[in-house]
Amino acid sequence: MKMRILATVVPVTLLLCLPPSARALEGEPFIHDPSTVVECEGKYYTFGTGGGGLISEDGWTWRGGAVRPGGGAAPDVMKIGDRYLVAYGATGGGLGGGHAGRILTMWNKTLNPESPDFKYSEPVVVASSDGVEDCDAIDPSLFLDPNDGRLWLTYGTYFGFIRIVELDPKTGARVPGNEPVNIAIDCEATALIYRDGWYYLLGTHGTCCDGVNSTYNIRVGRSDKVTGPFVDNMGIDMLRGGGKLVVAANGRLIGPGHFGLIDLGDGVQKFSCHYEADLDRGGRSVLDIRALLWKDGWPVAGEQFMGAVFQIHSERKGYALELAVDFVRMAGGRRGGRGAGRSGEPLTPIPLQTLAEVSTNWPDGNIGLRLGDYMLRPHQKWAVTPVTNAGGYLGSPWFKITIAGTDRTLTATADREVVAAPAFTGAPEQLWRIDQLVDGTFRIMPKAVPGCDEPLALTAIGASTPTLAKFDPESDKARWTFRAP
Amino acid sequence: MKMHGKIVILSIGVLSACSTALFSADSAAPPGGGPRPGARDYTPEHPRSLAPYFVPATSTPRAPDKDGFLQRWLLLEPIRKPNRSNIVFTDSYIRDAFYTEYFPNQFTVVPRHGDKVTVAGEELAWHALDTTNFNVKLFRFADGVNKPTYGVIFWAVTVVHCPREMRDVRLAVGSNSASMWWVNGEEAVVLSGDRRMVMDDGVSRRLTLKEGRNIVRGAVINGPGMSDFCVRFIDENGDPITDLTLNVETVAN
Numbered sequence: 001m002k003m004r005i006l007a008t009v010v011p012v013t014l015l016l017c018l019p020p021s022a023r024a025l026e027g028e029p030f031i032h033d034p035s036t037v038v039e040c041e042g043k044y045y046t047f048g049t050g051g052g053g054l055i056s057e058d059g060w061t062w063r064g065g066a067v068r069p070g071g072g073a074a075p076d077v078m079k080i081g082d083r084y085l086v087a088y089g090a091t092g093g094g095l096g097g098g099h100a101g102r103i104l105t106m107w108n109k110t111l112n113p114e115s116p117d118f119k120y121s122e123p124v125v126v127a128s129s130d131g132v133e134d135c136d137a138i139d140p141s142l143f144l145d146p147n148d149g150r151l152w153l154t155y156g157t158y159f160g161f162i163r164i165v166e167l168d169p170k171t172g173a174r175v176p177g178n179e180p181v182n183i184a185i186d187c188e189a190t191a192l193i194y195r196d197g198w199y200y201l202l203g204t205h206g207t208c209c210d211g212v213n214s215t216y217n218i219r220v221g222r223s224d225k226v227t228g229p230f231v232d233n234m235g236i237d238m239l240r241g242g243g244k245l246v247v248a249a250n251g252r253l254i255g256p257g258h259f260g261l262i263d264l265g266d267g268v269q270k271f272s273c274h275y276e277a278d279l280d281r282g283g284r285s286v287l288d289i290r291a292l293l294w295k296d297g298w299p300v301a302g303e304q305f306m307g308a309v310f311q312i313h314s315e316r317k318g319y320a321l322e323l324a325v326d327f328v329r330m331a332g333g334r335r336g337g338r339g340a341g342r343s344g345e346p347l348t349p350i351p352l353q354t355l356a357e358v359s360t361n362w363p364d365g366n367i368g369l370r371l372g373d374y375m376l377r378p379h380q381k382w383a384v385t386p387v388t389n390a391g392g393y394l395g396s397p398w399f400k401i402t403i404a405g406t407d408r409t410l411t412a413t414a415d416r417e418v419v420a421a422p423a424f425t426g427a428p429e430q431l432w433r434i435d436q437l438v439d440g441t442f443r444i445m446p447k448a449v450p451g452c453d454e455p456l457a458l459t460a461i462g463a464s465t466p467t468l469a470k471f472d473p474e475s476d477k478a479r480w481t482f483r484a485p
Numbered sequence: 486m487k488m489h490g491k492i493v494i495l496s497i498g499v500l501s502a503c504s505t506a507l508f509s510a511d512s513a514a515p516p517g518g519g520p521r522p523g524a525r526d527y528t529p530e531h532p533r534s535l536a537p538y539f540v541p542a543t544s545t546p547r548a549p550d551k552d553g554f555l556q557r558w559l560l561l562e563p564i565r566k567p568n569r570s571n572i573v574f575t576d577s578y579i580r581d582a583f584y585t586e587y588f589p590n591q592f593t594v595v596p597r598h599g600d601k602v603t604v605a606g607e608e609l610a611w612h613a614l615d616t617t618n619f620n621v622k623l624f625r626f627a628d629g630v631n632k633p634t635y636g637v638i639f640w641a642v643t644v645v646h647c648p649r650e651m652r653d654v655r656l657a658v659g660s661n662s663a664s665m666w667w668v669n670g671e672e673a674v675v676l677s678g679d680r681r682m683v684m685d686d687g688v689s690r691r692l693t694l695k696e697g698r699n700i701v702r703g704a705v706i707n708g709p710g711m712s713d714f715c716v717r718f719i720d721e722n723g724d725p726i727t728d729l730t731l732n733v734e735t736v737a738n
Contacts, residue, residue, distance in 0.1 A: 158681065159711055186661065186681035207679045210572055215679065240619065240715070241659055241683030 024253060024278055026397070027061040029054060029287040032209075033074035033139070033189065036260025037272040037289060037394075040084065040111040044394065046260075046272060046287060047086070049073040054287060060392025062287060067113040069120055070104065074189060074258065078142040080151070083107050085172045086120070087153060089138035099159045100131030103140045105172040126174045127155055127165050134160030135180075141260075143192035144169065145226060152226060154201070157188035162203065162238075164192075164227055183228040184238035187219065189258040193299070198222040200299060201230040204257035205243060212283050214276035216255035219243025220299055233298060247290065247301035252279035256301075262289070262394065267437045267473040269294075270395055271301070289395030291436035302436040305396065305482075307384040309404045311374050315441055315479035316460040319371035323379040323403060323420055328358045353377055355405045366419040367408065371464045379403065381485040382410070387431060398431035398447060400424050404485070412446035416456060416468045441479035443471060535614070535629035538622045542598070542613035546646065546730040553717035553725025554619040555643055555701070559596050559733050562609040563627045563637035568708035571679035574663035579677055582638065583665045583704045592670065595642060595700060597734035613735045620659075620682060620715040623705060627712075639705045639712070644698055646730045651694040653721050656701070659686040660714040664705040668692055682713050685723070694718070694729075 031048040037059075038045055045066050047053035050073070053066030068075060068086060075088035086108065091101040104123035112118060129137040136159035143152045151169040156162035162184035166175040184190065187203030194200070200222045206215035221230035221238040229237050236242030247256045255276025262270040269292040277283040291302025312321040332350045355378040362379075374380055381404040386397040401410035402424060411421040412429040424430055428448035435443045444458040449468060457471035459478040471478050542557050549555055564587050568574075588594075588602035588609075598613035612630065616622070621641065627634045658666050658674045661682040666674040666689070673689035680686070705714055718726040 186683065205681060207572060210570075213572060236684060241681060241686070243683075 024275060024286045024288040025056075025060060025062050025395070026392070027056070027063050029062040030064075030281075030284050031274055031287045032285045033258050034260070034272055034274050034287050035075045035077045035086075036141075036191070037262055037287075038077050038079055038084070038111070040079070041115070043112065045077070045111040047075045047077060047088075048274075049075075058391045059289065059394030060397055065113065066111065067118075070106070070123060072138075074139040076141045076191075076260070077111070078144065080144065080169055083109055084111055085142060087126070087140040087142055087172075088123075089140060089155070091136075091138060098131050099129060099136040101129045101137030103127040103137050103153065103155050105153075105167065107172060124171075124173050126153060126167055126172070127163070127180065129160075134182075135163055136160065137163075139189045139258075141189075141191040142167075143194075143226075146194055150226075152192060154183065154190040154192055156184075156190070158186055161185055162187060162190050162201075181227045182239065183230055184221070186241050187238070187243065191259045191261065192226070193261045195294065195299075196297070198224060198297065199226050199228075199230070201228070201238060202246060202259040202299070203238065203243060204259070206255070206257075208255075208257065208276070210276070212254055212277040212279065214255035216257040216276050217248040218246040218256055218259050218273065218301075220246050222297075244298055246299055247273070249275075251304065253277070253286075253288065254279070256288070261292070264394070264435075265473075266443075266471055267439070268435045268443065269438050291395075292438065293436065293440050294438045295440075302440070305434055305436060305442075307386055307399055308482075309381055309383050309485050310482040311380055311485050312382050312401075312444075313374070313481045313483050314371050314460040314466075315476040315481065317371065317463040319460075319464060320374035320380050321382065321466060321480075322370060322372050322377070323362065323408070324368040324370045325358070325362050325379050327375075328353065328361075328377070359406065362408075364422060366411075366421055369410075369418050369420060369466050371460055371466055376485070378405070384434070384482065387426070390426065390431060393433050396434065399434055400430055401432055401444075412449045412456070412468055414450040414452075416449055416452060418458065418466055418468060437473075437479065439479075441481050443478060444480055445471070533629060533631055535626065537617055538625040539614040539616055539629065542615050542733055542735050544732075544735050546732040547615065548730055549717060549725070549727050550619060551725075551727065552619060553719065553727050555645070555716045555718075555731055556616045556619070556621075557614070557643055557731040557733055558616070558621055559598065559611050559613050559642045560621070560623070560626055561596075561602070561611050561640040562630050562632050563623075563634075563639050564604050564609065565607070565633060565636065566638045566706060567636035568706075569636075571662040571708045571710070573708075574677055574679060574706060576675065576677045579663045579665060579675070579706060582706055587638075587640075591640070592667065592702065595644060595734070613733045619684075620713045623707070623712040623714065624710075634712070635707065635709045637707055637712075639707075641703045641705070641714070642733075643701050644732050645694065645701055645718075646698055646732060647694045647696055648728060650696045651718075651726070653691040654694055654718050654726055655691060655720075656689040656716065657685040657719045658688070658703070658714065658716050659683045660703075660705050661710070661712050662705070662707045664703055664714060666701065666703040666716070668701055669695070669699055682715060684715050685717075685719065688719070691721075 033049040034046040044056040047068040054062045055065045056062045072090045077086045087105045106123040107121040109117040129135045140155045151167040161182040163180040166178045189204035191202045202220045221232045223230045232242035232244040253275040256273045260272040278286040383404040408420040409424040431447040433445045456468040457478045459469040461467040587604045596611040600611045656673045659682040662680045674687045676687045
């Protein structure tokens with residue numbers, strides 16, 4: 001996969017444009033210690049502490065209903081072949097004062113509790129702690145090494161070491177003779193991921209289970225071996241408390257923990273986690289799904305994209321998406337070689353061109369689109385707005401994209417082009433999916449293109465020409481940034 | 486998930502009469518709660534012990550490890566200070582807790598192994614120990630001497646000998662949970678809150694270590710969960726200082 005380094009100005013700029021109250025998911029996403037969100041038969045599932053879990057039809061609106069026996073704490077789930085392997089801790093990390101713990105795994109052909117195939121296998125113990133040793137066997141996480149297909153499980157909490165053991169991916173049982181390896185201290189809810197030759201160990205630091213005062217945050221170290229040593233960006237071993245920050249409290253959400261990677265391919269990675277407290281939901285613990293970015297070889301959470309007014313900037317040439325209307329010159333200012341003026345002359349501010357000054361000359365019907373030099377003009381400023389009660393996709397609602405101050409709406413057409421329609425109707429061709437890519441840029445896709453079954457993305461087919469085309473993750477043609485107007 | 490708000494279970498043990506017995510075998514201590522499947526308990530074959538986390542300090546001075554961590558300490562058996570959670574350790578709380586006088590000459594004494602103090606009617610002993618890790622596992626120390634592991638304050642002292650005066654050095658500390666540290670009687674580092682031990686977490690302002698004897702003193706408070714600390718001196722570049730020696734009195738008064 002092509003890996004690029006994006007100047008830090010982009011997410012910072014984006015952050016400045018975000019509304020102050022970017023919220024987590026819709027519905028009733030109430031859960032603690034969620035397993036990695038996985039897809040099964042067109043729905044998304046996650047399981048939490050105590051049994052049960054959440055289901056979503058679209059990845060944006062969640063409800064209860066997932067079924068997991070065994071109780072205990074902090075499960076994880078992974079699809080291996082055509083089955084789902086569920087790991088969970090039978091105990092609760094100090095609940096009742098003890099640290100004797102057991103990690104169990106079990107299989108199911110489906111996660112859909114209404115399916116006739118829904119039946120868990122008999123759980124088997126794959127790791128344990130005796131209550132005395134420097135480990136508490138809870139918080140398991142599964143990792144299938146893409147290099148060799150070996151299956152690993154990390155587990156543990158603040159009581160002693162985080163450990164890793166190897167499982168048999170065919171049976172889910174412990175590989176005979178495998179001994180645990182200590183890989184970290186002073187964290188819990190670990191997860192392993194792999195990228196570009198590095199194994200990354202993510203762990204949750206801070207205080208759990210204290211609501212709005214929980215200091216949970218997710219940190220990471222990396223190693224060239226799956227069993228470590230995992231060191232952070234300062235070279236500090238996670239066995240000595242190291243860990244680079246991935247995500248902390250933000251907006252009105254406090255205490256992220258329990259990372260789970262969701263790799264959607266084509267340069268789109270997301271992660272599931274929970275927040276200890278959502279201030280907009282009475283401080284309850286909620287599920288969230290965030291974009292995962294990579295900077296200088298380290299994962300970091302993307303911003304929660306909830307819309308604002310932006311220039312939409314093509315990474316191909318650096319041009320901005322605009323209506324194909326007459327360019328209207330602004331009055332004032334000096335021109336030519338005397339533009340710098342003379343010292344001592346009054347510096348009178350020049351107002352921005354207003355929508356009213358130019359929009360009366362715009363055509364009434366559809367207006368074509370193009371890409372051009374960004375000039376602060378009204379036909380280049382786009383309001384990106386979440387559409388309420390329209391559902392969404394994994395981790396986000398659908399958006400409408402309109403020229404700011406108007407109802408002129410970015411719309412996919414049946415000939416696989418884009419126009420600005422005169423009004424927003426809520427039709428699928430006017431609902432847009434905006435995914436942040438791992439380099440911090442964005443992919444913009446219509447929910448549907450009339451008469452076309454293939455997913456298409458907004459693409460700069462020419463330096464000045466936008467269209468809809470199959471997304472090419474190796475090219476800048478379909479990468480966009482949202483910048484302050 | 487770890488329930489930090491869990492109830493602290495304070496077990497009252499019997500103080501071992503013979504320190505050598507504390508190193509007899511692998512540590513074994515139930516932190517509390519009822520038995521679970523696979524849980525281990527004390528047995529004659531698995532008696533309570535400070536091993537493998539500590540060995541007795543000797544009279545031979547020792548250097549810090551290659552990373553500069555100070556591995557020789559006099560540790561006082563824990564003072565009871567019940568807390569159900571570590572979230573109460575604000576700056577003002579720990580200052581009140583640590584500046585409370587628990588025993589005479591608390592901020593000046595350089596004890597010997599076996600010295601005893603009485604705190605709230607309970608006799609507590611100082612132990613001269615070398616940690617076998619870069620960090621000092623206080624939970625294992627308390628467990629090994631059959632004292633409460635949760636809801637406690639630990640005091641630690643070591644003597645650092647410098648071959649020459651060292652200017653612009655810093656004391657670097659990580660602790661679980663909150664702690665305060667003094668160098669030659671001057672307050673050097675404060676780590677408040679529900680801390681996890683991270684090496685070089687809190688670092689002092691620039692200090693001068695005298696040629697010869699310097700005293701490093703620390704206090705660590707913990708509610709539930711593991712407790713430990715790691716301490717070293719670092720230079721202007723953050724690199725460890727290793728040309729020091731540590732020596733504590735290993736013979737009781």
